[in-house]
Amino acid sequence: MQLSKVMGHRGAALLAPENTLASIKAAAKTGVKWVEIDVYPIAQGGLVIFHDDTLDRCTNGSGVTADAELKTVLSLDAGAWFGSEFSGEGVPTLEQAIACIQDLGLGLNLEIKYEGTDVEAVVPPILATLTALWQDPEMLMISSFNYPALEVCHRLNSTLYLAYLVEDVPQDWQEKLSGIAAYSLNCDYSQLTETQARAVKEAGYKLLCYTANTTDAVKDHWQWGMDAVITDDPNQFMHLES
Numbered sequence: 001m002q003l004s005k006v007m008g009h010r011g012a013a014l015l016a017p018e019n020t021l022a023s024i025k026a027a028a029k030t031g032v033k034w035v036e037i038d039v040y041p042i043a044q045g046g047l048v049i050f051h052d053d054t055l056d057r058c059t060n061g062s063g064v065t066a067d068a069e070l071k072t073v074l075s076l077d078a079g080a081w082f083g084s085e086f087s088g089e090g091v092p093t094l095e096q097a098i099a100c101i102q103d104l105g106l107g108l109n110l111e112i113k114y115e116g117t118d119v120e121a122v123v124p125p126i127l128a129t130l131t132a133l134w135q136d137p138e139m140l141m142i143s144s145f146n147y148p149a150l151e152v153c154h155r156l157n158s159t160l161y162l163a164y165l166v167e168d169v170p171q172d173w174q175e176k177l178s179g180i181a182a183y184s185l186n187c188d189y190s191q192l193t194e195t196q197a198r199a200v201k202e203a204g205y206k207l208l209c210y211t212a213n214t215t216d217a218v219k220d221h222w223q224w225g226m227d228a229v230i231t232d233d234p235n236q237f238m239h240l241e242s
């Protein structure tokens with residue numbers, strides 16, 4: 001994998017409305033090489049780029065995201081809440097986001113945002129879309145808090161770069177990472193300890209931390225072995241990329 005030290009979070013969530021094409025473009029403008037976005041499964045197999053369990057915060061719609069119909073979600077305004085200059089910005093489909101990210105030459109950390117148990121139905125269409133459209137496997141990471149979803153990814157394609165997402169590092173992290181031949185552990189920077197970080201690195205995994213928006217927040221983490229930071233504002237960290 002061609003990992004860089006900085007990854008834009010939800011595109012660049014401090015610079016433009018999160019998880020929109022505008023946010024991905026804003027990230028690219030900072031010079032960042034990778035973006036993280038959330039793919040959210042909705043009604044009847046729809047796959048959209050969205051973070052929340054309800055539509056209320058980031059669109060002019062309302063209701064439960066998972067129950068929404070694709071045509072409804074695609075008709076919503078996902079930009080005006082952030083700023084009037086973004087009004088008219090929509091919720092992207094997975095296909096649209098992939099096309100945009102590849103056009104910009106960025107790497108993709110695709111987080112599977114799914115808390116349900118039906119991973120056998122939900123995950124294969126996501127992988128099928130990636131297989132059909134994503135070109136450079138060295139610039140693709142799949143991450144999730146949903147471990148069974150990652151197990152399905154691993155079973156269907158053992159060459160994928162998988163990242164196990166956690167808040168606090170769990171006791172059984174090593175077993176979990178080895179169970180899916182993970183590439184990395186992606187954890188909350190504010191909960192990580194030096195001992196945990198060093199153990200993860202010693203075990204041979206990459207270590208990514210989210211969501212840090214100042215260099216101060218993760219100043220120790222680089223010394224502990226952190227490989228990359230996931231940030232809402234890549235501008236804060238671009239001096240680290242060369």
Ligand code: G3P
Pocket residue numbers: 009010036038051111143165186210211230
């Ligand atoms: O990938 C890191 C981060 O995106 C995980 O948390 O809630 O922002 O999707 P969240």
Ligand code: MG
Pocket residue numbers: 010036037038111
């Ligand atoms: Mg995410």
